[in-house]
Amino acid sequence: MSGYVLAIDQGTTSSRAIVFDRNQKIAGMGKMEFTQHFPASGWVEHIPEEIWVTCVWSCKTALKKAGIKASDISAIGITNQRETTIVWDRKTGKAIHNAIVWQDRRTAPFCSKLKKAGKEKLVSRKTGLLLDPYFSGPKIRWILDKVKGARKQAEKGELAFGTVDSYLIWRLTGGKVHATDATNACRTLLYNIETNEWDDELLRLIGVPRAVLPEVKDCADDFGMTDPAILGAAIPIRGVAGDQQAATIGQACFEPGMLKSTYGTGCFALLNTGKELVRSKNRLLTTIAYRLNGETTYALEGAIFMAGASVQWLRDMLRLLKDSAESSALAETADPDQDVYLVPAFVGLGAPWWDAEARGAIFGLTRNTGRAEIARAALEAVSYQTQDLLTAMHKDWKGARDTVLRVDGGMVGSDWTMQFLADILDSPVDRPTILETTALGAAWLAGWKAGVWPDQKGFAERWALDRQFNPHMDPALRKKKLAGWNDAIRRTLTKR
Numbered sequence: 001m002s003g004y005v006l007a008i009d010q011g012t013t014s015s016r017a018i019v020f021d022r023n024q025k026i027a028g029m030g031k032m033e034f035t036q037h038f039p040a041s042g043w044v045e046h047i048p049e050e051i052w053v054t055c056v057w058s059c060k061t062a063l064k065k066a067g068i069k070a071s072d073i074s075a076i077g078i079t080n081q082r083e084t085t086i087v088w089d090r091k092t093g094k095a096i097h098n099a100i101v102w103q104d105r106r107t108a109p110f111c112s113k114l115k116k117a118g119k120e121k122l123v124s125r126k127t128g129l130l131l132d133p134y135f136s137g138p139k140i141r142w143i144l145d146k147v148k149g150a151r152k153q154a155e156k157g158e159l160a161f162g163t164v165d166s167y168l169i170w171r172l173t174g175g176k177v178h179a180t181d182a183t184n185a186c187r188t189l190l191y192n193i194e195t196n197e198w199d200d201e202l203l204r205l206i207g208v209p210r211a212v213l214p215e216v217k218d219c220a221d222d223f224g225m226t227d228p229a230i231l232g233a234a235i236p237i238r239g240v241a242g243d244q245q246a247a248t249i250g251q252a253c254f255e256p257g258m259l260k261s262t263y264g265t266g267c268f269a270l271l272n273t274g275k276e277l278v279r280s281k282n283r284l285l286t287t288i289a290y291r292l293n294g295e296t297t298y299a300l301e302g303a304i305f306m307a308g309a310s311v312q313w314l315r316d317m318l319r320l321l322k323d324s325a326e327s328s329a330l331a332e333t334a335d336p337d338q339d340v341y342l343v344p345a346f347v348g349l350g351a352p353w354w355d356a357e358a359r360g361a362i363f364g365l366t367r368n369t370g371r372a373e374i375a376r377a378a379l380e381a382v383s384y385q386t387q388d389l390l391t392a393m394h395k396d397w398k399g400a401r402d403t404v405l406r407v408d409g410g411m412v413g414s415d416w417t418m419q420f421l422a423d424i425l426d427s428p429v430d431r432p433t434i435l436e437t438t439a440l441g442a443a444w445l446a447g448w449k450a451g452v453w454p455d456q457k458g459f460a461e462r463w464a465l466d467r468q469f470n471p472h473m474d475p476a477l478r479k480k481k482l483a484g485w486n487d488a489i490r491r492t493l494t495k496r
Helices: 048-066 108-116 120-127 136-146 150-155 164-172 200-206 243-250 308-316 326-332 371-396 415-425 437-449 456-461 475-492
Strands: 004-010 014-020 026-033 073-080 086-089 159-162 179-181 215-217 237-242 259-263 267-274 285-292 295-304 341-343 361-363 405-408 429-432 465-469
Touching (some): 048 164, 073 164, 086 150, 136 150, 150 159, 164 179, 243 259, 243 285, 243 295, 259 437, 371 415, 371 475, 415 429
Parallel strands (some): 073 237
Antiparallel strands (some): 004 014, 259 267, 285 295
């Protein structure tokens, strides 16, 4: 076999595909952005057909740039934006509603109702999650209740639910396979992470018929063969993981205590806790890091909803930037005597605050505040939020002590941002040579399962450091900056 692996990385703002060769090097890449829809305040949607079209285009482009044919690909791995919810008709394959994106807050009233009824403790015990509109289950309920006749169809087994991975598997296999993996299933509020199965009590509580659910498999498993008419050959799909878990794998964080943080649309830090299911007392999430050969590895996760998306907001909505990369150069020129804080609660605040009703705010503005200071505040907010997550992790689990953070995602290309991150964390930050770690993680799952890539140990040995950022900020300045951030957060929270 060739050893080439095709990774489909379906994200929140774009779809990309990367061909990796036998040595885990990038041979070709395709990427296409797609439209973000905001039909109401706090609502975020995608068009499923557009997701599909951009994925297929990206795959064909990656193959062309790699100079190979579909028949040269040994296996496909899929990684995806988690929690984003699609419901489609099993006969036609057409979605009955736009995809409801993970950032969407329309189900906040339903989640609040369950919280007031005292149900969050039950949900957290079984799922490791909190009752928040972030997760898929309430989104499924909303679609089934709002689309005429959908709930009856669902109960008859005529409809299928899937996170984006399931939808792509369905389309790629010509409707032959309806499946997901454990890392995506565990983000629905419907999956018991101790028993590793859909939970009937949770299904009744959320209001989701079992008939719509996909089969749950290991992350490295048999997810069927692609229809040869799509890419030009029948290719086995052998790896699936949600984007943050895929990045954890791509960063080779296979040992308990290893920590990664991805800075893309949002920011997500995952701490490998091994076989130990750590119950957070500081409002972090307990989640499945990966499941291989039927064995589950757990993680503590902190989820920040807005990271790179804040920079996109400055670019697209305020028109303060020509492109996202300009933010770093601007930040370097900002007035150091201005203490401007941007709290990016555009779609509520995630961990460790979990305030769905909070909204974005900027503090510390003066007549002298300009583009540079606001750009710097947007980048600094990512580091402050990461510090909040790591503080909670240290409180929850002793294995989080003295951990070096491995980083990836689009924002980590900014040396300024990574240095500020190290300064605020007062801890080293490691940036790898391959920044496409999410796609690499999905590719490893597929390549390993197909028998053309090395095992965990061999893969981890190939992880390579590009640069380590070490802290050098004056402790007094760090303390002052964190105090200003904490005050800004306090002012933003609706639940003080």
